[in-house]
Amino acid sequence: MKAILSAILLLTGLVWTPALALDKPKSMVILTIGGQLENANRGALQPKRDAFINGQDQTFSKAAEFDRSMLADLGLDYVKVGFKDWPRPYGLRGPxxxxxxxxxxxxxxxxxxxxxxDGWTFEITPEMRADNEWILAIQDGEQPLGIGQRGPTWLVFKPADPDGMATEEEEGQWVWSVYLMQVQ
Structure with missing residues (x-):
């Protein structure tokens, strides 16, 4: 029956695409996305198991969890970012x-x-997502971003400056040590 329906939709120019299944992480989870999403690979927050997330008064009824390789499999884009007070620019890679x-x-x-x-939260509106090509960096060069090196993930976008030097406003929108996103 599914094959017949797919053939009819294909012949009429309509496209039928079921929700994509999201694999379960095979190693340490470095990013959790909760809230309004279709492709969850885990259920609701469990206060004892998810003590760190729960301790920051976060909750979700379902979520998508990603390990480093799942994020890398989405493709690694490159962005060079720098700021006046930093010792050097970073060459970041991530999806x-x-x-x-x-x-x-x-x-x-x-x-x-x-x-x-650290609990700091920054909201990204659909307009902000459209205005910049945001990269969820997981590497500085070829090295994984660790906790203490702005990891496990660092959300940035390409600065307007061609040399990658950020203004204070741009740098203020970048979130480092990202571990959780909530979809509203």
Missing amino acids: KLNDVLKAAGVSRDATIAVTAL
């Missing part, structure tokens, strides 16, 4: 934020609350 959100089945018109390990 595009929109590709990560697409893998989780997040709507393009959703607002995303991005939370760092």
